[in-house]
Amino acid sequence: MKKMKLVLCLLLVLILAVTTSGCTLESEGPLVTETPASQNIHQQTTVGTFSPENSSIKVSWPQEENPVPPYREEEMAKIVEEAKQEIIRLFPNVEKNTLDNFSWGSQFYGGYRAPAIVFSDVLESSDSDQRILNIKYDPERSTICTYVPNVTNFYLDDEIVISAEEAKERALEFYKNAMGDDYEIHKDNLIVLRDDGEVLNSVFLNMEVYTTYKGVVYNYDHARIVYDMRFDRVRDYLNYQRDPEILSRITTLSPTPDISLDEAKEILEERLKENRSGSKVNIEYCQRYGYYEFPYLQWHDQPYFMDIEGGSVTSPLNLIWELPFTTEDGKMYYGIIDAHTGDIIDVREQS
Known part of the structure; x- marks a missing residue:
């Protein structure tokens, strides 16, 4: 009898194991992983x-907000003079005597900073108006990287003197001129993408030139040119394009x-x-x-x-x-x- 009871118990355990092996108990945790x-x-x-x-x-990516310029004192005087000449070349209406108010600062290139000469309260005069500008010059790349007015006054019904297509052509020509030889070297890795959907486009054309590498565009690396169609001139120029050689080392x-x-x-x-x-x-x-x-x-x-x-x-x-x-x-x-x-x-x- 004891043997019979033992056999029955073993059969019961076996039946329970078989019938429950295909079932899953509900879990109190998440039903899916995060991704x-x-x-x-x-x-x-x-x-x-x-x-x-x-x-x-491991690629150097300087973060210091005010980096020490890596130049001797006599070199710095020469570099400042070169910067002034480049500003006058691109913006002939700038009054040269107002370029004496400068200091050493930095240009932010999307995550890293490079030494730059900062020209403050620069006066630009033309037949139509005068305006005060801030300009930055990158001595390592010998290029202007920032050119912005302190204030811009406009009305949406202001009369424009050139069309948007003409402004696009002139903005691109300005960019080529500002980049100099670097444009010819890297032009195959540049793509022009113009802004859209801004109410300011009634008087300003916003053009952005993005960098590509191996046929793929960078999400951020770009230069922006805002062209004023009322006065047929560049209003803003902001270049956030990093050194292509540095970019290639992190791509x-x-x-x-x-x-x-x-x-x-x-x-x-x-x-x-x-x-x-x-x-x-x-x-x-x-x-x-x-x-x-x-x-x-x-x-x-x-x-x-x-x-x-x-x-x-x-x-x-x-x-x-x-x-x-x-x-x-x-x-x-x-x-x-x-x-x-x-x-x-x-x-x-x-x-």
Whole structure:
């Protein structure tokens, strides 16, 4: 009898084990990982272009706000004179005697700073008006990097004297002239993208020249020329383009994405759905704010997302898909997807 009871108990345990092996108890934790879509799609689409061995670098990226100029005193006097000559060459209406108010400061090139000569309260006179300007000159690159008026007065019904197309041509010619030989050397790695959608475009034309590398545009590296169509002249010039040689040293990953544009959109939409507790979010993809057309595939050189430690960049720039989109409530957002790994780097609202 005892043996019979033991056999029955063993049979009962075996039956319970078999019947429960196909069931899963509900978990109190999250049902999905943080980025399940990116992980799954990456596993299906990786083609081997991403090279982990390129993921560690060390490139000097100075952060000091007021760097000490690396010049002897006699050299500095010569450099200042060269800067004044370049300013007069590009802007002949500047009154040279007002260029004596200068100091040494820095130019911010999207994450790193370079020594610059800062000319303050410079007077520019013409037949139409006078204005006060601030100008910066980068002695290492022998170029003007900032030219901005203190104040600009205008009315939307001001009369313009040239068309937008003429202003675009003249803005580009100014940029070529300002860059000098560097333009001819690097012109194949430059792309002109003009601003759009700003009310100021009724009197000003905003042109932006972006840098590319291996056929992919940088998210940030650019120069901006604002052309005043009322007075047929450059109003602002801001050049944030870094030294191309330095940029190439931090752009070492493959320019060929492992994640396609459609897959990147699928990853983003899955994340948005998760954030709404599984409810589908109706979105419409669009262009980057203020542009007719901006490439979706980019090098992610926004300083905030770069790995900068101890004055050096320690990781190469990510290759990304930038996905601007609008929601049903009219708000605009950007989804940033790593084009090699499928990771979601950022989703942020247009500010």
